[in-house]
Amino acid sequence: DIQMTQSPSSLSASVGDRVTITCRASQRISSHLNWYQQKPGKAPKILIYGASSLQSGVPSTFSGSGSGTEFTLSISSLQPEDSATYYCQQSYSTPTFGQGTRLEIK
Amino acid sequence: EVQLVESGGGLVQPGGSLRLSCAASGFIFSTYGMNWVRQAPGKGLEWVSYISSSNNIIDYADSVKGRFTISRDNAKNSLYLQMNSLRDEDTAVYYCAREGGSSGWNYFEYWGQGTLVTVSS
Numbered sequence: 147d148i149q150m151t152q153s154p155s156s157l158s159a160s161v162g163d164r165v166t167i168t169c170r171a172s173q174r175i176s177s178h179l180n181w182y183q184q185k186p187g188k189a190p191k192i193l194i195y196g197a198s199s200l201q202s203g204v205p206s207t208f209s210g211s212g213s214g215t216e217f218t219l220s221i222s223s224l225q226p227e228d229s230a231t232y233y234c235q236q237s238y239s240t241p242t243f244g245q246g247t248r249l250e251i252k
Numbered sequence: 253e254v255q256l257v258e259s260g261g262g263l264v265q266p267g268g269s270l271r272l273s274c275a276a277s278g279f280i281f282s283t284y285g286m287n288w289v290r291q292a293p294g295k296g297l298e299w300v301s302y303i304s305s306s307n308n309i310i311d312y313a314d315s316v317k318g319r320f321t322i323s324r325d326n327a328k329n330s331l332y333l334q335m336n337s338l339r340d341e342d343t344a345v346y347y348c349a350r351e352g353g354s355s356g357w358n359y360f361e362y363w364g365q366g367t368l369v370t371v372s373s
Contacts, residue, residue, distance in 0.1 A: 147314075180359040182297075189347055189363035190297065196357040233297055237358035240311065241287075241299040 148172050148236050152244035160252045163224045167247045169217045169234035178238035181210055181219045183230045184246075190233065194219065226251050254278040254362045256348050261367030268338050268371070274331040274348030274364055282326035285309075285351040287360060288333050290344035290369075300346070301333065316342075338371045345369075 149172035159165050169179065177197035182190040192201045194210035197217055207222045221228055229251045234244040260272040274286070288300040301322040302311045310322055321334040331348050345368050349360035 178358070180357075182360070184297075189366055190360070191363075192352075192359055192361055195352060195359040196355065199355065199357070201361075235297070235359070240313070241302075241358075243297040243299070246296045 148175060148239055148242055150234055150236055150242050150244040152232075152234055152247050154247060155245065156248040156250070158250040158252050159224050161224055161226060165221050165224055165249065167219045167232055167234075167249075169212075169219070169244050171215045171217075171236055171238075174214045175236045175238035177213045178236055179210070179212065179217045180235045180237060181208075182233045182235065183228075184233065185230045193232075224251065254350065256350065256362055256364035258346065258348055258364040258367040261346065261369045263370045263372065264338055265373050266339060266371055269334070269336045270338065270369060272333040272335065272346055272348075272367060272369070274333075276329045276331065276348075276350070279350070281324075281329040282306075286324060286331045287349045287351065288322060288331075289347045289349050289360065289363075290342075291347070291366075292341070292344045295344075298344075303331070335369070338369075340371050343369060343371045 151170045153168050179197045181194040184190040198210045209220050231246045231248045233246050255277045257275045285304045287302045303322045319337045323332045345366040347366045348364045350362040352359040352361040
């Protein structure tokens with residue numbers, strides 16, 4: 147299976163900050179990388195698919211980039227409602243997720 | 253509006269069985285692949301199983317292969333997961349998730365609210 151590693155595991159930032167989360171794959175996955183947001187007690191929500199395509203209805207403050215083995219999720223201007231855990235997931239082969247990044251708003 | 257509603261979770265003893273269901277509405281169920289994804293308490297997400305729209309492709313995570321069986325009834329707009337020989341480590345919230353739309357990329361576009369399975373004596 148392809149292993150996905152996210153960093154950092156957690157971070158704290160202020161409203162208006164730009165934050166970046168990194169996801170690394172154990173082998174090349176082209177652009178088959180998706181990002182999800184999960185709030186406590188809720189199901190995950192798709193943010194970005196195909197490494198950089200913004201899902202309909204997701205604010206343009208979210209963006210994704212990367213290909214091969216290294217990917218990033220960026221939030222350009224942090225809002226209070228962005229407090230959540232973020233997961234990357236590869237769809238190149240049998241789906242696997244990163245361990246998650248918990249984002250706290252200061 | 254796309255809706256996925258899971259049911260069938262509960263408390264079961266180790267070695268026992270449980271059947272989860274997922275009722276789908278708001279889209280043409282027979283044209284989409286479906287998945288089960290689980291999340292152990294306080295842990296991350298783990299993909300469990302996939303079934304294609306026409307039942308011809310089925311796949312499982314190694315952790316459940318030989319114990320779990322995914323199926324669907326397109327006439328009833330329903331997805332199922334038969335779980336046998338349950339273990340403590342199968343304790344999790346189980347989500348059904350629909351595959352993404354027409355973009356050509358594979359992703360989990362819609363998720364249910366989840367159903368909790370607790371395996372404990």
